[in-house]
Amino acid sequence: MPYLDHAATTPMLPESLDAYVRVARELGNASSLHGSGRSARRTVEESRERLSEALGAKPSELVFTGSGTEADNLAVKGMHWARRTEARNRVVTTAIEHHAIADAVAWLGDHERADVTELPVDEVGRVKVEALAELLAERAAEITAITCMWANNEVGTLQPLEEIAALAEAHGIPVHTDAVQAVGHVAVDFGASGVDSLALSGHKLGGPAGAGALLLRRDTKVTPLLHGGGQEREIRSGTLDVPGIAALAEAAVIAVSRQKDEATRLAALRDDLVERIRAAVPDAIYNGDPVDRLPGNAHFSFPGCEGDALLMLLDAAGVECATGSACSAGIAQPSHVLLAMGAGEFDARSSLRFTLGWSTTQADVDALLAALPESVERARSAGLS
Amino acid sequence: MVEGVKLRVLAAMSGGVDSAVAAARAVEAGHDVTGVHLALSKNPQTYRTGARGCCTIEDSRDARRAADVIGIPFYVWDMAERFHEDVVEDFYAEYAAGRTPNPCLRCNEKIKFAAVLDRAMALGFDAVATGHYARKGDDGLLRRAVDPAKDQSYVLAVLNPAQLAHSMFPLGDTPKDLVRVEAEERGLAVARKPDSHDICFIADGDTSGFLKNKLGSKEGEIVDAASGEVLGSHDGAHQFTVGQRHGLGLKRPAADGKPRYVLSITPVDNRVEVGPREALRVDRIHTGAPVWLGPERTEPFEAEVQLRAHGEVYPATVVPSPKGLRAELHQGAFGVAAGQALVVYDPDAAEHNDASAGVGDRGDAVLCSGTIDATGLNDAAVSSGSAAGV
Numbered sequence: 001m002p003y004l005d006h007a008a009t010t011p012m013l014p015e016s017l018d019a020y021v022r023v024a025r026e027l028g029n030a031s032s033l034h035g036s037g038r039s040a041r042r043t044v045e046e047s048r049e050r051l052s053e054a055l056g057a058k059p060s061e062l063v064f065t066g067s068g069t070e071a072d073n074l075a076v077k078g079m080h081w082a083r084r085t086e087a088r089n090r091v092v093t094t095a096i097e098h099h100a101i102a103d104a105v106a107w108l109g110d111h112e113r114a115d116v117t118e119l120p121v122d123e124v125g126r127v128k129v130e131a132l133a134e135l136l137a138e139r140a141a142e143i144t145a146i147t148c149m150w151a152n153n154e155v156g157t158l159q160p161l162e163e164i165a166a167l168a169e170a171h172g173i174p175v176h177t178d179a180v181q182a183v184g185h186v187a188v189d190f191g192a193s194g195v196d197s198l199a200l201s202g203h204k205l206g207g208p209a210g211a212g213a214l215l216l217r218r219d220t221k222v223t224p225l226l227h228g229g230g231q232e233r234e235i236r237s238g239t240l241d242v243p244g245i246a247a248l249a250e251a252a253v254i255a256v257s258r259q260k261d262e263a264t265r266l267a268a269l270r271d272d273l274v275e276r277i278r279a280a281v282p283d284a285i286y287n288g289d290p291v292d293r294l295p296g297n298a299h300f301s302f303p304g305c306e307g308d309a310l311l312m313l314l315d316a317a318g319v320e321c322a323t324g325s326a327c328s329a330g331i332a333q334p335s336h337v338l339l340a341m342g343a344g345e346f347d348a349r350s351s352l353r354f355t356l357g358w359s360t361t362q363a364d365v366d367a368l369l370a371a372l373p374e375s376v377e378r379a380r381s382a383g384l385s
Numbered sequence: 386m387v388e389g390v391k392l393r394v395l396a397a398m399s400g401g402v403d404s405a406v407a408a409a410r411a412v413e414a415g416h417d418v419t420g421v422h423l424a425l426s427k428n429p430q431t432y433r434t435g436a437r438g439c440c441t442i443e444d445s446r447d448a449r450r451a452a453d454v455i456g457i458p459f460y461v462w463d464m465a466e467r468f469h470e471d472v473v474e475d476f477y478a479e480y481a482a483g484r485t486p487n488p489c490l491r492c493n494e495k496i497k498f499a500a501v502l503d504r505a506m507a508l509g510f511d512a513v514a515t516g517h518y519a520r521k522g523d524d525g526l527l528r529r530a531v532d533p534a535k536d537q538s539y540v541l542a543v544l545n546p547a548q549l550a551h552s553m554f555p556l557g558d559t560p561k562d563l564v565r566v567e568a569e570e571r572g573l574a575v576a577r578k579p580d581s582h583d584i585c586f587i588a589d590g591d592t593s594g595f596l597k598n599k600l601g602s603k604e605g606e607i608v609d610a611a612s613g614e615v616l617g618s619h620d621g622a623h624q625f626t627v628g629q630r631h632g633l634g635l636k637r638p639a640a641d642g643k644p645r646y647v648l649s650i651t652p653v654d655n656r657v658e659v660g661p662r663e664a665l666r667v668d669r670i671h672t673g674a675p676v677w678l679g680p681e682r683t684e685p686f687e688a689e690v691q692l693r694a695h696g697e698v699y700p701a702t703v704v705p706s707p708k709g710l711r712a713e714l715h716q717g718a719f720g721v722a723a724g725q726a727l728v729v730y731d732p733d734a735a736e737h738n739d740a741s742a743g744v745g746d747r748g749d750a751v752l753c754s755g756t757i758d759a760t761g762l763n764d765a766a767v768s769s770g771s772a773a774g775v
């Protein structure tokens with residue numbers, strides 16, 4: 001089955017699945033004091049060491065969570081709560097964040113009376129750093145936290161995080177990054193990045209869903225979302241999911257070790273895919289930064305087609321891809337990312353995202369190209385309703 | 386559509402039991418079926434107690450679960466904008482004009498068998514299947530369902546032959562209670578879901594409040610049609626339907642003690658006229674341009690007409706013209722509201738007289754339909770049932 005939706009979820013690496021099953025057979029609560037507990041704790045701590053090392057972080061900087069969304073919420077809400085005062089009540093985000101950030105920030109605005117500033121992006125979907133510089137010049141004292149994703153989940157554009165982190169540091173404002181799409185796919189070094197916290201998710205890099213992590217500098221304060229047993233430095237209470245943690249670490253270590261070679265391989269496949277789509281559908285619009293993007297991401301608008309209709313036709317032909325980020329009610333909305341990049345509503349509804357991953361082969365790309373032209377033609381005749 | 390041919394069928398799945406069983410039957414008939422739930426509301430409510438409709442997230446989920454059980458692909462199509470323009474806005478406009486629209490009929494005409502069917506055809510489907518209770522005869526005519534209580538041929542009578550040719554109604558030959566049994570047997574969780582009765586886009590079933598919200602309140606008079614005497618007041622003529630008896634709020638009973646009914650609604654001066662039931666009697670019905678489901682006729686013919694959903698059937702002489710139908714009822718009808726459809730049926734002689742006739746040609750056949758514009762009495766001046774006039 002040609003699966004070109006690795007940004008939604010990617011298959012578990014066999015090593016990760018093995019680790020999961022092996023550890024899941026073992027008894028033990030990592031907080032228990034007896035032998036079984038110590039054994040579970042040892043697995044957690046070894047995983048913590050391996051995972052943090054792979055990402056340029058210290059073990060003590062790693063907080064395991066139940067998902068990337070949870071890590072994002074913990075960072076953004078937690079930093080805001082920890083730093084807000086009467087005079088300092090503003091969160092800075094970008095126009096292209098995943099819902100895990102966008103909706104968390106919107107919630108702070110709607111329910112916690114936070115002021116929110118959304119940084120604009122250019123036409124390839126890269127955050128305008130100068131907008132942040134201007135904002136900081138005027139309002140730095142009002143800002144509790146800045147959040148900017150590492151790489152965009154829809155169009156794949158890599159973000160100027162180092163510049164953002166440098167600007168923020170000058171004002172002592174913490175920066176969070178949603179690196180869910182980046183870890184294992186591009187080089188990520190937490191220590192060198194200059195950010196204060198970083199969210200990642202297991203199932204985007206060959207690990208299990210339901211396992212995520214937040215890398216968090218020791219000197220960055222966050223107010224916890226969950227209160228309970230005080231696990232994870234009292235930042236994230238809840239019995240540790242030992243098999244999930246072991247499998248996440250296993251997957252991340254492998255993905256990071258293979259990242260460079262895999263990026264080269266995927267970028268070559270992706271470039272082939274892009275070139276052939278452009279040849280087959282000459283008016284297709286290749287969205288995002290043509291060069292500075294995730295290696296496995298290709299994102300197109302097909303003018304005159306409804307993305308929904310295209311997806312259904314490709315699905316019927318056995319090719320799986322996405323229109324962008326899914327919506328709970330199953331109703332496609334025009335992509336907020338494309339709208340922020342200046343696309344019209346029609347182009348924003350006519351997009352498809354093809355994302356490649358570790359199990360992708362040339363045959364998958366060939367299968368897509370075999371099905372796509374007819375699907376585009378049909379979808380075009382159905383038009384935009 | 387010939388039996389035994391494998392078609393690509395799009396099953397419209399509302400999340401109710403009927404459309405779920407219809408989809409399952411289409412699969413069993415050997416077709417390649419894809420389930421689609423139509424999202425008709427821009428802001429689907431997360432939960433709705435009591436009322437049932439086709440606009441909630443629960444309905445979408447129920448439809449998805451049914452598709453899982455049946456084993457077909459499932460998608461949600463966003464038709465909210467079209468639905469709002471073509472059905473909801475029309476609903477307001479019709480009431481504002483003193484008429485009584487049927488939104489289900491409008492939805493079939495503009496959404497399910499137009500926007501959805503067109504899109505389906507363009508995407509490579511051959512037909513749209515729905516859970517409507519109606520039959521298609523071997524002759525291609527739309528016929529009543531075997532279950533007279535559930536028959537929905539009335540709200541489908543706006544389909545033209547081309548739309549009809551690409552429609553499937555797999556439930557037309559089955560009584561509703563057996564459809565529920567079948568759903569249960571098929572393991573469909575919606576088997577016991579209550580029927581939807583209300584208008585799907587009016588969440589709480591309060592049509593009057595819904596209209597008041599949009600069209601506003603404006604005090605007007607309720608007048609005795611014969612004497613001109615002012616009997617009471619109301620807060621908006623759009624709250625009324627011709628033939629309505631309850632909710633008039635009149636303090637004094639009529640002189641003869643008999644109930645009074647709404648006879649006419651005049652939005653221009655916000656006036657509602659009432660009178661005795663006898664004054665509601667009409668035997669001439671005029672419609673706008675007809676839709677012919679069967680072969681178009683030009684000469685007057687004898688038929689049966691139905692004047693509202695699940696309403697009575699009247700023998701009539703139908704006088705067709707391209708501009709409209711005129712039905713001359715053999716006996717009077719009461720409470721006929723403009724805006725409703727006049728549906729002309731060819732009574733099923735076979736069903737009544739010849740039990741051995743082929744199943745495929747059973748049931749009253751729909752010949753044509755038109756939207757009622759005006760009503761009147763034989764030889765009397767045509768009295769507009771509404772402000773729409775003739």
